[in-house]
Amino acid sequence: MPVIEPPIRADDVPSWERTVDLLVVGYGIAGACAAIEAHRAGADVLVLERAGAGGGASALSQGQFYLGGGTDVQTACGYEDTPDNMYAFLRAVTTTPDEASLRVFCEQSVSRFDWLESLGVPFRREAYTHKAVYVRSGEGLLTTGNEKVWPxxxxAQYAPRGHQVSGDGPIPGGYVAMQAVLGTAATEGVPVQYETAVIGLVVDDDGRVVGVRARRDGVDSFVAARRGVVLAAGSFNLNADITGEHMPLFSRYGKPLGEPTNDGAxxxxxRTVGVAETGMSGRVATASIYPPEDLIKGIIVNANGERFMPxxxxxxxxxxxxxxxxGAIAYLILDEEIFGYPQHGSHTFVDGFDDVDEMEARLAVPAGSLRRTLADYNADVxxxxxSAFHKHPDWLKELTAPYAVFDISVPHSDYHWMSLGGLRADEFGRALDASGEPVPGLYAVGACTAHLAQDGDEYASGMSLAAGSLFGRRAAVHAVGSVRTPDGN
Ligand SMILES: Cc1cc2nc3c(=O)[nH]c(=O)nc-3n(C[C@H](O)[C@H](O)[C@H](O)COP(=O)(O)OP(=O)(O)OC[C@H]3O[C@@H](n4cnc5c(N)ncnc54)[C@H](O)[C@@H]3O)c2cc1C
Structure with missing residues (x-):
């Protein structure tokens, strides 16, 4: 657990070390975008970052940004998309009640893409057309969600929206992206103080957040923020107490994505000032069966020997x-023609089987269940x-003996996951209390807030970096407006 102190009243602050317009807590994608935007607007901004360098989980990530609505990459690759079409898809797949944020996420997607590229984040005009979790071969666009999946x-009209930052061979796209973003911030002179953890908030008599308490080398100091404090301190993925409470299955068996400072600070x-939390049990996990994509032509069954998904x-x-x-048990059943080893998830190869009865006995599924499932599936093919789950016809193929089975159960595979819940915030990045009212002076953006996708079946890869970059900027704009005088000083 990170050290977090209760809020202190402004009148009780012994002395302010410094006063700024906007104080940003954390220097990942969300904090960096907030800081750049505020600095460019002429605000006196300060980023406090607990680690010795910026980047956070953002720099560890695969560097996929979920963007659409007709970005230059989409158009160059021959795909048509509009903000309305992007919204239609996301509205269908997500259950978020935050309509305003979803709208703005789609409507400002093209401008977000242009802005990221203007910072030097590289996206190649080339599409990767196969099923993949990420690509490291340089293509700048791939399908990262359920766009081709029934219903x-x-x-919505199909369009790929996974904008993959073009990494350099083994270097992940997230590192490349953050080098560009943090490099731009450094060139433009955004002030950052490292190895400084924000451990508490300061409030005035009206309950407005007016500053922070920071700790560096064991010494506490106070920084006042005239226009607001932006929490951009990342996820709680590495906080076992919180994840154990809200997502016990993956907390127990899976591997959280992130870095040590993603501990829920x-x-x-x-929480100390009454910001509401939402979607806390939401998480996206993966131990993908693909690549190789031919494995999608197999079937996935549960412990009853029944299919349950496309x-x-x-x-x-x-x-x-x-x-x-x-039991979170599942098996991937293949035949000889499509056999291959899944590249992710460390799924255990159970065995090859000439005989369905033998396969049923070995998997301990009810006698006759797999025989029935295979017969029904092959009839559909x-x-x-x-007819059961509407897998796209492209992936339909009759399965015949000999068969092969991989155990893809949650307790037996390496599922990597990240949380999707967190603080409640609105479309301006304002932190909201339980009644939906903004907590004055406080913003929350990035992975410390709840994502638009409430759970893994709603998520598309890239929605986290895309939201962090959008709402980071929007929070800064809302907090500082344009603080430059008309003559630009
Ligand atoms: C391996 C991996 C792959 C991923 N791939 C993708 C992907 O391709 N696309 C996608 O959208 N998402 C991806 N994600 C998720 C995504 O990276 C994160 O959700 C996102 O980067 C969060 O951004 P952020 O700015 O909110 O937080 P972070 O980038 O984690 O930054 C938060 C910063 O706050 C600092 N901090 C924490 N506490 C304090 C404190 N008290 N005081 C001061 N500073 C503090 C941290 O040190 C950190 O630098 C991936 C994650 C991982 C780990």
């Missing part, structure tokens, strides 16, 4: 549906339509 493919700071679902959706099965 969503019928609710932002969430806990918000196997072409986005890997986060797959994980969510597997987690809901009895012959008819050209997966």
């Amino acid at each position: 969503f493919r019928e609710q 932002g969430l806990l700071l918000g 196997e072409d679902a986005y890997h986060g959706r797959q994980a969510n549906l597997i987690a809901k099965q009895p 012959a008819a050209g339509e997966d």
